[in-house]
Amino acid sequence: MNAIAVQNLTKQFGSFTAVDNISFDVKRGEIFGFLGANGAGKTTAMRMLCGLSFPTRGEATVAGFDLFREAEKIKKSIGYMSQKFSLYEDLTIKENIRFYGGIYGLTDGQIKSKTDFMLQHLGLSEQANTLVKSLPLGWRQKLSFSVAMVHEPQIVFLDEPTGGVDPVTRREFWTMIYEAAHAGTTVFVTTHYMDEAEYCDRVSIMVDGRIDALGTPTELKEQFSASDMAGVFLKLARRAKRGDD
Amino acid sequence: MKSVIVNGVQKSFKANKGSVQALKEISFDVEQGELFGLIGPDGAGKTTLFRILTTLMIADSGSASVDGFDVVKDFKAIRKRVGYMPGRFSLYQDLSVEENLSFFATLFDTTIEENYDLVKDIYIQIEKFKHRKAGALSGGMKQKLALCCALIHKPSVLFLDEPTTGVDAVSRQEFWELLRQLQKQNITIVVSTPYMDEASLCDRVALIQQGSLLDIDTPKGIMNKLGKPLWSVRASDMYVLMKELKSMYEVFSCYPFGQEHHVIFHNDGQSILEIETALKKKGIADAQFKRTEPTIEDSFMKLMNK
Structure with missing residues (x-):
């Protein structure tokens, strides 16, 4: 079964069509890269898939639930992490895990075992009582990802998770993504780093609200006669007419 | 000035x-x-x-x-x-x-x-x-x-x-x-x-x-200034390839770089044939090594590792 199935999904704001009739599927356990220039409609599409914005028309299921009728069930079955906001800086690492565990309805026992597991897995056991704001960005991003997975969601949405992160940590982060996908979690990720697009199983590229390309990195490079994903992206994004105004 | x-x-x-x-x-x-x-x-x-x-x-x-x-x-x-x-x-x-x-x-x-x-x-x-x-x-x-x-x-x-x-x-x-x-x-x-x-x-x-x-x-x-020869390597299963390379004592560092992994060996004159043979024993038969030019990121990571 597909983790995400989208048919002709559209979102209009007044006369402006932010997302224009997009259709695609994401398989279970797949790492799906969702690319596009600034203003192409990625964020709007992602907000709809997370049940945060109501589509104007179309059909979609996420984690097997209908986007129009079962948005609350979707929210319980997915994890979400963005670069901008994911953790409470004035809470400690342990408190953040407890908070998110509580939000997703985990029992005290589950929260305790999750906390122990995560702290050990991340090598943060000694910093359990450190405030998140004093953690280096790279650690914060890894912790955010783990916290987004605290309720073992079927799908995790990552919105530019590696922006501004140093090159070593950026790669460690992708190792975590691979591990999650290997364990069966579906990963839906956006990024501005084109080398990261190569790490995805399949990639879609949005232009002016539409999905203008979809395939494995190898297929897309062949289709657009480019040597790497940066080349594919530049060719497609240059087609954009509406710009980012 | x-x-x-x-x-x-x-x-x-x-x-x-x-x-x-x-x-x-x-x-x-x-x-x-x-x-x-x-x-x-x-x-x-x-x-x-x-x-x-x-x-x-x-x-x-x-x-x-x-x-x-x-x-x-x-x-x-x-x-x-x-x-x-x-x-x-x-x-x-x-x-x-x-x-x-x-x-x-x-x-x-x-x-x-x-x-x-x-x-x-x-x-x-x-x-x-x-x-x-x-x-x-x-x-x-x-x-x-x-x-x-x-x-x-x-x-x-x-x-x-x-x-x-x-x-x-x-x-x-x-x-x-x-x-x-x-x-x-x-x-x-x-x-x-x-x-x-x-x-x-x-x-x-x-x-x-x-x-x-x-x-x-x-x-x-x-x-x-990277100082050591840099190799790029590809195989059909990149995830397993990474794991195996990282576990080899000959490997100084191995990082994913887009569609390839970049590898630096401890020994500059490392024989690629030996590495390929070792990988074959672990079930990776199609690893292809090529010498490659370093990027700024390669150098940055090497400097971070010091």
């Missing part, structure tokens, strides 16, 4: 427990008319350094000068001569595009007309929105307006703090083309970025990490 001189600058901030050293004895020079890149991840100290050089913050120790003026004693002279585009959008959201530009021109005792030729190439791209409030512009447009406002008084040195963060690959490329154009007008440009691929577009770069400079050189110079 040197446009910027930084000499042993240190800066610490108080944190909840003790203090954080944001800059640890930083020293470097920037030549007049140079496009100089400060490359490093978030938290490296880039913004602190910019704030010291633009006289908005005073270093704990060390000295620095911009355009021949001391950042502490001559702060007023420096403020007239530098353009500064902070990382966070800091124009007046409730003023229109045109009002913002005219406001900054007035602050520096000039007019938009007087220096129009300097901002023209950038301003024409946003001129059709000149009556729109700055707060209602898209990210790319805001960035162009901010650059215009930083340029309108014809600064001799331009400081740009992460102008391309969060910007897509196409707009990033366009922005760097703009910087190249500006450089021709003999403006010294100091620009910071967390994107390592942008380093190759600078004349010289300083790599910075946790408050320390890892290296300063031309992009080519930095790439050449």
Whole structure:
């Protein structure tokens, strides 16, 4: 079964069509890269898939639930992490895990075992009582990802998770993504780093609200006669007419 | 002449427990008319350094000068001569595009007309929105307006703090083309970025990490300093390939780079045949090694590993 199935999904704001009739599927356990220039409609599409914005028309299921009728069930079955906001800086690492565990309805026992597991897995056991704001960005991003997975969601949405992160940590982060996908979690990720697009199983590229390309990195490079994903992206994004105004 | 001189600058901030050293004895020079890149991840100290050089913050120790003026004693002279585009959008959201530009021109005792030729190439791209409030512009447009406002008084040195963060690959490329154009007008440009691929577009770069400079050189110079042969490798299962390579004692480092992994061996003369044979024993029959040229990221990671 597909983790995400989208048919002709559209979102209009007044006369402006932010997302224009997009259709695609994401398989279970797949790492799906969702690319596009600034203003192409990625964020709007992602907000709809997370049940945060109501589509104007179309059909979609996420984690097997209908986007129009079962948005609350979707929210319980997915994890979400963005670069901008994911953790409470004035809470400690342990408190953040407890908070998110509580939000997703985990029992005290589950929260305790999750906390122990995560702290050990991340090598943060000694910093359990450190405030998140004093953690280096790279650690914060890894912790955010783990916290987004605290309720073992079927799908995790990552919105530019590696922006501004140093090159070593950026790669460690992708190792975590691979591990999650290997364990069966579906990963839906956006990024501005084109080398990261190569790490995805399949990639879609949005232009002016539409999905203008979809395939494995190898297929897309062949289709657009480019040597790497940066080349594919530049060719497609240059087609954009509406710009980012 | 040197446009910027930084000499042993240190800066610490108080944190909840003790203090954080944001800059640890930083020293470097920037030549007049140079496009100089400060490359490093978030938290490296880039913004602190910019704030010291633009006289908005005073270093704990060390000295620095911009355009021949001391950042502490001559702060007023420096403020007239530098353009500064902070990382966070800091124009007046409730003023229109045109009002913002005219406001900054007035602050520096000039007019938009007087220096129009300097901002023209950038301003024409946003001129059709000149009556729109700055707060209602898209990210790319805001960035162009901010650059215009930083340029309108014809600064001799331009400081740009992460102008391309969060910007897509196409707009990033366009922005760097703009910087190249500006450089021709003999403006010294100091620009910071967390994107390592942008380093190759600078004349010289300083790599910075946790408050320390890892290296300063031309992009080519930095790439050449990797010091060991670099190999790229591909196989059908890249995930397993990574795991196996990392577990081999011959391997010094192995990182994913797009569709390849980049590998450095402990021993420069490592026989690839041996490695391929060892991989075959572990079930990876199709690993293909090729010698490859290092990128700035390869060098940065090697320097981080030291």
